[in-house]
Amino acid sequence: MRYMVGVDVGGTFTDVTMVDSKSGNVENHKLPSTPQDPSKAIMNGINELLELQNVSNEEVTYLAHGTTVATNALIERKGAQTALIVTEGFKDLLEIARQTRPNLYDLFQEKPEPMIAGDLRFEVEERLYANGSIRTPINKEQLRAIIEEIKSKGIQSIAVCFLFSFNNPIHEQIAVEEIKKLYPSAFVSASHQIVPEFREYPRLTTTTMNAYLGPVMQTYMENFRASVKKANIPVEPYITQSNGGIISIQESVSSPVKTALSGPAAGVVAASHVAELTGYKNLITFDMGGTSADFSLIENGEPKVSMDREIEGFPARIPMLDIHTYGAGGGSIAWLDDGGALKVGPESAGAVPGPAAYGRGGTLPTVTDANVVLGRLNPNGILDGKMDLDVEASKRAIEEHICKKTNLSLIEAASGILSVVNANMTRGVRLISVEKGYSPSEFSLVSFGGGGGLHCGSLAKELNISTLIVPPSPGTFSSMGLLVTDIKSDYVKTELLEPIEQNLVTIQDHFKEMEEEGTKLLVSEKIDNDKRVFQRSIDIRFKGQNYELSVPIELEDLKKENIDKVINKFHEIHEKAYGYSDKLATVEFVNYRLTACGELPKVDLNKETITNEEVVSSKTKRKVYFAEVEEPKYYDTDIFQRTELNAGDRIIGPAIVEQLDTTILILPDQTAFVDPYQNLIINASNGVNNDDEK
Numbered sequence: 001m002r003y004m005v006g007v008d009v010g011g012t013f014t015d016v017t018m019v020d021s022k023s024g025n026v027e028n029h030k031l032p033s034t035p036q037d038p039s040k041a042i043m044n045g046i047n048e049l050l051e052l053q054n055v056s057n058e059e060v061t062y063l064a065h066g067t068t069v070a071t072n073a074l075i076e077r078k079g080a081q082t083a084l085i086v087t088e089g090f091k092d093l094l095e096i097a098r099q100t101r102p103n104l105y106d107l108f109q110e111k112p113e114p115m116i117a118g119d120l121r122f123e124v125e126e127r128l129y130a131n132g133s134i135r136t137p138i139n140k141e142q143l144r145a146i147i148e149e150i151k152s153k154g155i156q157s158i159a160v161c162f163l164f165s166f167n168n169p170i171h172e173q174i175a176v177e178e179i180k181k182l183y184p185s186a187f188v189s190a191s192h193q194i195v196p197e198f199r200e201y202p203r204l205t206t207t208t209m210n211a212y213l214g215p216v217m218q219t220y221m222e223n224f225r226a227s228v229k230k231a232n233i234p235v236e237p238y239i240t241q242s243n244g245g246i247i248s249i250q251e252s253v254s255s256p257v258k259t260a261l262s263g264p265a266a267g268v269v270a271a272s273h274v275a276e277l278t279g280y281k282n283l284i285t286f287d288m289g290g291t292s293a294d295f296s297l298i299e300n301g302e303p304k305v306s307m308d309r310e311i312e313g314f315p316a317r318i319p320m321l322d323i324h325t326y327g328a329g330g331g332s333i334a335w336l337d338d339g340g341a342l343k344v345g346p347e348s349a350g351a352v353p354g355p356a357a358y359g360r361g362g363t364l365p366t367v368t369d370a371n372v373v374l375g376r377l378n379p380n381g382i383l384d385g386k387m388d389l390d391v392e393a394s395k396r397a398i399e400e401h402i403c404k405k406t407n408l409s410l411i412e413a414a415s416g417i418l419s420v421v422n423a424n425m426t427r428g429v430r431l432i433s434v435e436k437g438y439s440p441s442e443f444s445l446v447s448f449g450g451g452g453g454l455h456c457g458s459l460a461k462e463l464n465i466s467t468l469i470v471p472p473s474p475g476t477f478s479s480m481g482l483l484v485t486d487i488k489s490d491y492v493k494t495e496l497l498e499p500i501e502q503n504l505v506t507i508q509d510h511f512k513e514m515e516e517e518g519t520k521l522l523v524s525e526k527i528d529n530d531k532r533v534f535q536r537s538i539d540i541r542f543k544g545q546n547y548e549l550s551v552p553i554e555l556e557d558l559k560k561e562n563i564d565k566v567i568n569k570f571h572e573i574h575e576k577a578y579g580y581s582d583k584l585a586t587v588e589f590v591n592y593r594l595t596a597c598g599e600l601p602k603v604d605l606n607k608e609t610i611t612n613e614e615v616v617s618s619k620t621k622r623k624v625y626f627a628e629v630e631e632p633k634y635y636d637t638d639i640f641q642r643t644e645l646n647a648g649d650r651i652i653g654p655a656i657v658e659q660l661d662t663t664i665l666i667l668p669d670q671t672a673f674v675d676p677y678q679n680l681i682i683n684a685s686n687g688v689n690n691d692d693e694k
Contacts, residue, residue, distance in 0.1 A: 003055055004062040004603055006482030007042050008266055009033055010289045013351070013450065014041040015476035015661075016049045019483055019603040021061075026605065027053050028476040030661055032351050038069060039220070043227050057232045062600075064238040064246050064482035066266040069220045070213050070259045074312045077115070079212035080156040080187070084121045085146060085175060086204070087163045091121040094208065098201050102313075112313035115212045120155065122146045124175070132167030138174055144182060151183045158183075159211035161191040161204045166494050169196070187214035194255060195317045197494040197591050202315035209316060210257040217256035221249045238487075242320040244269045244303060245488020245597070248525060257318060260311050263478065264294045264323045268303045270481030271446040274471060275301045277605070277677055280444045283469075284429060286459065287478065288451035291348040293328040295428045296321060297438065304432075307539075307550070319490045319595070326428045330368040330451040331355055334398070334417045336405055342413075344421040356397035357389045365401050369394035370417035371454055373410060375624040375634075376656065377663055415627035422458045429463055437576045440465055448477035453657070453664035458628050460684035461667065468682035472642075475661020480603075487598035489521045497589045498543075499567060501560050508558050510592040511536055518596025527598030539591035540570045542582065548590050549573050607676045608647040615650045616640070626654060629668050642680075649674045 002022060008015045016029040029049035034040040042065065050057060073079045086093070094114040103109045124146060126138035150158060158179055165172045169192035179188050189211035191203050221239070228237055238246040242261035252259055264287065271285040275298055283298040297304050306322040308315070327346020331354060334344050344367060353361035355368035357377075371377050372394040381388045395410060402413040433440045444467040447456035456468050471477050491514035497503040515534055522532050536555070539548035551569045556562055567587055574581040618638035625634050635654045642659035650673050651657070653666035657680065664680060666672050672682045 003060050004483045005046060005049075005060055006064050006066075006266070006479040007045060008066040008263060008476070008479040008482065009038050009042065009068050010263065010291075010478075013290065013475075014038070014045050015479040016042075016045040017473070017476050017479040017483065018049055018053065018055070019480075019605075021601070021603060024604050024606040026473065026480070026603075028473045028479075028661060030476060035072070035351070038067070039224050039227055042224070043231060046233070047231065058234055060233045060235060062238075062483070063228065063233060063235050064240065064485075065224070066240040066263045066478060066482060067220075067259055068263050070217060070256050070262065071311075073213055073216045074209065074260065077113075078216070079115065080215035081154075082116050082120065082157040082159060082208065082211045083150045083153075083155045084116045084159045084161070084208060084211075085124055085143075086121065086161055087127060088123040088125050090163065090200075091123050092118075093201060093204055094121070115208055115314075116159070120150075120153075122150070126162060126171045128162070128164040128168055128171065130164055130167070132164060134168075134170070138171045140174070140178065143175060143178055147179055147182045151186070155186070156215045157187040157189070157211045159189050159191075159208045161200075161207045163200065165190075165192045166196040166198055166203070187211065187218065189214060194257065195492070197317065197492045199317070202317040205314040206257060206317045209260070209311065209314060210255060213256040213260075214253075217259070218253050221253050225249055238482075240266050240482060240485070241488065242318065243305065243488050243490060243595070244272075244321050244485060245595075246482070246485055246600075247487060247489065251489070251521070257316060260316060260318075261309075261320050261323060264296075264325065265321045266481035266485070267294065267448055267478035268296045268298070268321050268323060268481070269485045270471070270477050271296075271448070272298055272301060272303055273481070273484040273602070274446060274469060274677075274679065278469065278675065278679060280467070280469060282443045283446050284433060284440060284443045284465070286425070286429070286445055286447045286449075286452050286456060288425070288447075288449040288455060289329050290331045290354075290450065291327070291329040291350055292346075293326050293425050293428060293449070293451075294323050295326075295425075295432050296323045297432045297436070297443070299438075304436075305550075308547075319593075322432065324428055324432050326424055328367075328421050328424045328428070330366065330371075332367050332421060334365045334367070334370070334402060334420070336402065340406065342402065342406075342416050342420055344417055344424060356393040357391065359388065359390045359393065362393075363397055363400075365394075365397040365413075365417065367417060367421050367451070369397050370414040371663075373398060373414040374418070375622055375637075376454055376665055378622075378639075378658055382663070411625055415625070415632070418455075418458070419627065422455055422462065425455065425459060426462045429459065437579075444469055446471070448474035450475040450662050453662045455665075457665055457667045457670055457682065457684060460682075461628060466683065466685040468684055470664055470680040470682065472678040473659075473661055474664075475659075483603045486600050487522065487525050487527060489518055489596045491517055491594045491596070493592045494590065495592070499563050499587060499589055501563075503589075504558055504560065504563065507538075507589065507592060508555075511555070511558070511594060514592070514594040515596070518594060522596055522598045525598055531599040533597040533599060535595040535597065537593045538566065538589050539593065540566075541588055541590060542574075543586040543588045549577060550593070605677060608678070610648040610676055613648045613650060613673075615652060616645070618655070622656070624654065624656065626668055635668055645674050645678075645680075647674050647676050647678065 127136040304322040331348040332345035355366040440463040541548040624637040657664040
């Protein structure tokens with residue numbers, strides 16, 4: 001493999017990273033996103049970067065893409081018109097939902113509107129018992145009449161979800177066969193193919209979302225594939241999934257819901273790779289872009305995966321990296337509520353009109369404008385001077401919308417905007433750490449995204465985090481994640497069993513069956529046998545509990561003499577999550593999960609040898625206002641260009657490091673060090689470097 005290309009599409013910018021696998025050189029490119037057609041910015045970015053580096057399109061040997069198409073279709077409700085076929089008596093389950101409510105005491109809490117209208121939900125006579133045996137055979141005549149009615153209405157997509165089909169898919173299989181016979185052009189999504197596990201409502205919503213996204217993603221993927229081919233790039237592109245792995249376009253078209261968190265996942269994967277290279281195994285990832293900030297937790301080098309995420313208010317029962325998103329980006333708009341309190345976000349100025357400083361028509365004050373006013377962004381322009389900044393426009397926006405309506409001065413208002421957005425993001429970090437039984441002080445913070453470098457020092461100070469890691473190209477870091485990931489596909493079986501000897505063969509058979517399915521996929525993706533890895537886990541609970549905890553296992557653990565190890569692991573995880581565990585209570589196995597991984601070649605990043613460590617001084621200084629210290633004031637601040645820094649260089653704050661894709665702020669009481677991989681390691685604990693705390 002020679003030139004590997006990764007593309008990450010954000011709400012404001014599209015990032016392209018190219019790595020020469022022979023030399024290890026990394027090149028990055030950034031351009032405004034084209035929300036109306038994301039593929040335009042993608043292909044323009046690829047072509048521009050290849051041209052800048054004098055690389056022919058034919059030399060690209062790997063291409064991966066993180067997409068926001070599925071996410072945007074769900075948010076904007078621009079999916080396909082979809083019909084639903086369910087077991088007789090259950091067509092209103094989409095609206096009945098479940099007992100859990102977002103806000104128990106809010107009588108006016110609005111539920112999300114179902115993606116399928118009531119007149120497009122159809123019931124068919126059929127019924128299975130809970131064990132999967134047939135109680136009422138499916139009424140084929142009624143089924144055919146329903147399909148014909150759906151066809152007559154011109155519905156593009158059909159979701160099929162019958163009771164207990166996870167135990168026996170026979171009726172769903174019959175329905176899919178009939179649809180393909182009578183309406184072959186329809187996109188079909190059956191629950192036993194998407195999420196074959198128990199709990200009817202999450203299985204229904206996940207299947208519905210998949211059908212809703214199917215035609216949209218199919219059209220987008222086919223256009224993207226055609227664009228790649230037209231550009232004479234001789235590879236089949238991969239798509240990132242929400243679990244952090246990649247998959248071929250063909251697989252992603254059949255299960256588009258698996259790409260719902262495609263974009264944010266790539267950054268977490270890249271951070272995991274940094275953990276492997278640097279030795280910092282416990283990380284909190286902080287990805288701040290133009291419209292939002294994403295947070296995730298990596299423990300012992302492994303990103304946390306969740307099965308209990310919601311997308312636009314609906315449960316999505318698929319493995320997703322446990323990423324939490326807040327409406328806190330550079331474009332987040334500052335405003336005053338009815339009581340006069342300063343708020344920031346979640347509304348964003350986005351790419352257009354953008355912050356007032358960008359000169360694209362924006363007039364409302366944003367986080368970026370606050371950073372401009374305080375001198376933290378280069379007044380002569382960002383993106384290596386390619387994008388001018390209108391400092392006066394930033395001042396006008398804050399004065400008009402904040403200062404004139406309060407008693408705040410311009411500096412106080414700008415500092416207040418940053419203080420509020422940092423407090424919002426601090427809550428995001430606590431959600432994925434403190435509320436899950438982890439102390440942020442035991443983790444290092446990996447900061448990336450175009451806006452992360454300006455805020456990571458303040459977050460670390462607030463959360464008592466001693467070490468910050470800012471990678472060489474933080475603004476395009478997520479696109480790097482596309483070049484260091486693997487092919488992944490997830491499988492699950494449900495059967496409630498106690499962990500006793502007579503059940504072990506059944507459990508082993510479940511894993512064997514899933515491994516055979518995973519092997520077929522990896523063979524189709526041309527993954528060699530020695531590059532196939534299978535990860536296994538069991539969802540376990542105390543008998544009578546409603547929900548489970550996932551416990552990683554090895555095949556050896558499923559032997560009679562080792563099964564107690566699995567139970568002990570469950571007790572450890574339960575105690576960490578909830579603060580207690582009853583070791584005398586009966587334990588129950590529920591879901592059996594397997595992830596089939598196809599290991600792909602990883603980019604070999606350059607590692608420099610540190611021959612000399614010294615404190616470096618800058619050629620230029622700028623007055624920058626710091627409110628994060630005991631004595632808020634303007635400081636003479638060293639301004640560094642990141643391209644001029646070498647491995648071993650040390651910086652004493654206050655300082656600013658500028659580069660093409662971001663600006664990094666080092667507070668007055670912080671220091672920084674450039675490591676062999678060109679990561680900027682910022683020590684946030686009053687000048688004492690904790691390089692050994694990894």
